[in-house]
Amino acid sequence: MSCSPAEATIERPSGVDASALPEPVRKALVDRAVLRCLDAGYRRIALFGAGQHTRWMGSAPWLSRGVEIVTILDETPPAESMLDIRICHPDELADAVDVIDAIVVSSDAHESKLVAVATASPALAGIPIVRIYDFPMAPKKTSTAEQPRRVRVGSGEEIARFLAADHAKLNFGCGDHALPGWTNIDGGDGTWYDAPPDESVFALDVFQALAVLPDRCAGFIASEHFFEHFSLDDGHRLLGEWFRVLRPGGVVRIVCPDLQRETRLFLGEIEPAADEVIEQHRRRWLGDRYVLKPGERLTPAIVLNYGMWLDGHRFVYDLETLRQSMTLAGFEAVTRCRFGHSDHEPLGGIDRYDGGETGRSWIPSMALVVEATRPAAHAESQPRVDVTVSTADGMDRSWWDRTYFQAGFRKHPATLQRVGYEALESEGTRIRIVYERIPADALRQYPLESLAAERDLHMDMLRETGRRSDAHLARYALAAELAGDGDVVVDASCGLGYGAAILCEGTGVQRVIGIDISRYAVEYAQASYxxxxxxxxxxxxxxxxxxxxxxxxxxxxxxxTLEHLREPRRLLAEACRVLR
Structure with a gap:
């Protein structure tokens, strides 16, 4: 999601641990945050963070100036209340967003992490975020396009639209440079950039988008001048997710600033362009982000510092560090490439950021461009989704089921093993969902709507939502618990085959034989399972x-089955005969 944070801090370098600041300084910063909330008209706030900082700060600085603390938010509430104020999970705020003017992040050591959690929560979409100890050194940049944003970032509508898209080529953090033929994702970062209004761009937070993607669904991933906006830890996390969603043999391409070349330029060791060209570019790029004082010269140090912070950069890589991070994530063949060039046809010529009219001749040579491959592997099961999601805004389990079904997925045969039947009867604000992609040939031959005609007699319960489906799956899940290693299992009158898949999933059975008198059912089962x-x-x-x-x-x-047979004893007799 993308919010408009209030500038509720004094100017200080990003990422500094504020817990080390003297207490009078910390109190002054809290007072500054209160005053800025008042200036912005924020009279009803939620504190984010039910930890030591909130206990230290207390409610007095806010209440004494007429700012009401409606609630305290925490992902893992340590108690029901603090400071005589109710503590709740962020998702529980979904029905009360209209009474909250702003969210104040209450943490000195972990402020940036809590901001990231808040900006990724669909339940908090649209609520301004106030930072006490950290704020941008320049006004937020907005998209160059002028049309209003199409939908709320991270909305159910956008998630559903994204799931229905083609995930073969994913472009993360595209900004205003959406790639034709690619699935482009950019939800803005809540501080420096808004989500692009372009209809071809999915307005989703990167980790929100990745969370709903199945394993091994993409052939190519592109990321240009995006990766450096994450901390080193979050960079590891992002690479791990990219590795997960890439197919074996899939390739990721990252374009980001090169710390080594930036440093050499700072030291005067390289001259990628004439001095006057570089000077002109720096002045154009800096623009109104920093206005030089009378007599002040644009020194290399000013350029280097603002280059690291002005666009929200969190960690700038050199080749050694980026290669190390990618290798740790599991990638191989980590290779430096030329800007705009690739041995992989879909990745060739896609690099867009060239510095504009003043940087086109030299900025590309300053970029770090790296490609890496997910190692090839043996045949694996269908791509899978296994994630915990929010049920805010009406996105309950049935909504998630229908959305994934429409996108070509079905419930994973291990759904009941992983979620538990009891959990389906008492769902809260967050639920676990487990799906797998339907084989392409089966999906083409048997789209969801084609099952309607047979539903009363035959239904693939892994492609249906609700209690009817839950009950059918639970029976097979119970039977699977009774199956032993090396067993031969017969599923008599197997229907569309989903039960055989459950009996096989996560068990050590030798084989499962499904039999049915319906040719349609057997052909469906053979295609699907x-x-x-x-x-x-x-x-x-x-x-x-x-x-x-x-x-x-x-x-x-x-x-x-028995209730449908004219001679049910024959089925029982056959069962007795073939059983050991």
Missing amino acids: RSQDRISFRLGDATDLGFLDDDSVDMFVSFE
Whole structure:
């Protein structure tokens, strides 16, 4: 999400641990934050952080000046209240956002982390964030486009639109440089940039977008002048997520400032362009971010410092450090590339930031451009999503189910094992969801709407939401708990095959044999669930299993079948014959 933070701090370098500041200084900064809230008209606030800093600060600086603390927010509330004020999870604020004027981040040592959490929370979308100890050194830059933003950043509408998109080529932090033919993501950062209003850009926080993506769904990832806006720790986290969503053999391309070259330019060791060209570019780039005082010269130190901080940079890499981070994330073949050039056709010519009219001749040579590959691997299961999400704004489990179904996913066969049947009956503000992508051929042959005609008799319960589906899945999940290692399992009247997949998932069974008298059901099951070599399906009568030898089966499963048979004893007799 993207918010408009109030400038509620005094000027201080980003990232400094304020807990080391003398107490009188810290109190002065809190008072400055209160005054800035008053100036901005913020009379009802929520404090973010139920820790030692909030206890130290207390409520007096706010209440004494007529600012009401409505609630205290914390991701893991340590108690029901603090300072006689209720503590709640940020997601619980979703229904009360209209009565909150601003969120004040209350932490001296971890302010930046809490700001990141607040800006990524859909429940807090649109609420200004006030920092006490850290604020930008220049006004927020906005997109050059003038049209208003299309939707609220991180909204359910935007998540649904994103899930339905093609994820083969992902461009993160695109700004105003959306790439044609790519899925472009940029939700702004809440401080320096707004989400681009371009319809082709998905207004999502990068980690919010990654959280809903399945494993191994992308072939290429691009990131230009974006990666340096994260701390080193968050950079590790981001690379880990990019590694997860890339397919084996997939490639990531990062373009960012090169610390080594910037340093050499500062020391006068390199001359990428004539001095007057560089000077002209610096003055154009600095613009009104810093106005030189009368007689003040634009020294290399001013340029270097503002270059690191003005655009919200958090960590600037050299090749050694970026290669190390990418290798730690699991990537291989980490290679430095030329700006605008790549051995991979989709990545060639996509670099856009060239410094404009004053930097086009030399800025590209100052960039650090690196590509890396996710190692190839053996065949794996279908790409999977396993994440905890918010239920704010009506995005309950049914909403998430329908959204993922429309995007070509189904519930993962291990859903009940991972979530628990009881959890489906008592959901709170955050829920765990587990999905997997449907094989492409099966999805083309059996789109969701095609199941409607057969729903009363046959339904793939991994593609349906609600209690009916939950109950069917729970029966198979219970049966799976009873299956032993090396067992041969028969699913008589298996329907569309989802039950066989559950019986096989996470168990040590040798194989599962599904039988059904419906040709449609068997063909659907073969197309949808035969990715595991331990599962097979065949057309046949559950009351006549002549293809199975006596005493050859360890478990016999058949749900909702006997009541449909004219001679149910025949099914029971066959079960007795084939069971060991």
